[in-house]
Amino acid sequence: MTIDAIRNRRSVREYKSDQVRDEDITEIIKAAQFGPTAHNNQAIEFVVVREQATKDEIYGITGSDETQRFVSHAPVLLVMVTDKEKTPMPIEDLSAASENVFLEAVSRGLGSVWKHITAEQDPQIKELLGIPGNFTLINVIPIGYAASAPEPKSDYDFQPEKIHQEKW
Ligand SMILES: Cc1cc2nc3c(=O)[nH]c(=O)nc-3n(C[C@H](O)[C@H](O)[C@H](O)COP(=O)(O)O)c2cc1C
Numbered sequence: 001m002t003i004d005a006i007r008n009r010r011s012v013r014e015y016k017s018d019q020v021r022d023e024d025i026t027e028i029i030k031a032a033q034f035g036p037t038a039h040n041n042q043a044i045e046f047v048v049v050r051e052q053a054t055k056d057e058i059y060g061i062t063g064s065d066e067t068q069r070f071v072s073h074a075p076v077l078l079v080m081v082t083d084k085e086k087t088p089m090p091i092e093d094l095s096a097a098s099e100n101v102f103l104e105a106v107s108r109g110l111g112s113v114w115k116h117i118t119a120e121q122d123p124q125i126k127e128l129l130g131i132p133g134n135f136t137l138i139n140v141i142p143i144g145y146a147a148s149a150p151e152p153k154s155d156y157d158f159q160p161e162k163i164h165q166e167k168w
Pocket residue numbers: 009010011012013068113114115116117150
């Protein structure tokens with residue numbers, strides 16, 4: 001059930017060096033492509049990065065913060081970009097696609113995490129990867145087998161007091 005994948009999805013920041021199969025990456029990308037986009041624009045494209053030198057450069061662009069070392073350690077970085085000329089809502093489209101990526105990854109026994117990309121880092125990532133200027137990105141998503149991961153969410157994480165019926 002989907003709720004099981006949602007419970008099991010946690011941000012993974014330590015990865016094993018084991019490679020991720022191309023078939024798994026394809027299915028994860030399929031999950032992203034099948035997500036909703038504004039006016040059904042379907043403008044998201046994908047760069048799959050496995051080269052160590054490229055991952056190291058992306059880690060450098062994102063600030064070389066030691067807590068974020070997973071950017072260079074994960075076996076795969078999935079970079080999703082969307083065409084700003086084709087979507088009125090790039091952040092929303094990419095966010096919806098990202099959640100699908102997280103859920104399909106966890107369903108396949110893989111870990112992932114949202115690594116935020118700032119507006120200042122956006123052109124640097126695009127230049128590094130040869131992505132045209134009309135595209136934009138909001139994150140890069142490391143994917144790999146977890147070396148360690150937080151516990152799945154449980155009903156202890158449920159916050160019913162935040163639910164309002166009809167009015168606040
Ligand atoms: C918009 C957004 C930006 C995030 N950026 C980062 C990031 O740059 N680095 C990181 O380690 N985690 C990042 N995260 C992951 C959050 O820290 C994480 O989702 C949160 O701590 C809850 O943990 P969980 O994902 O295991 O439930 C981001 C999450 C979101 C939604």
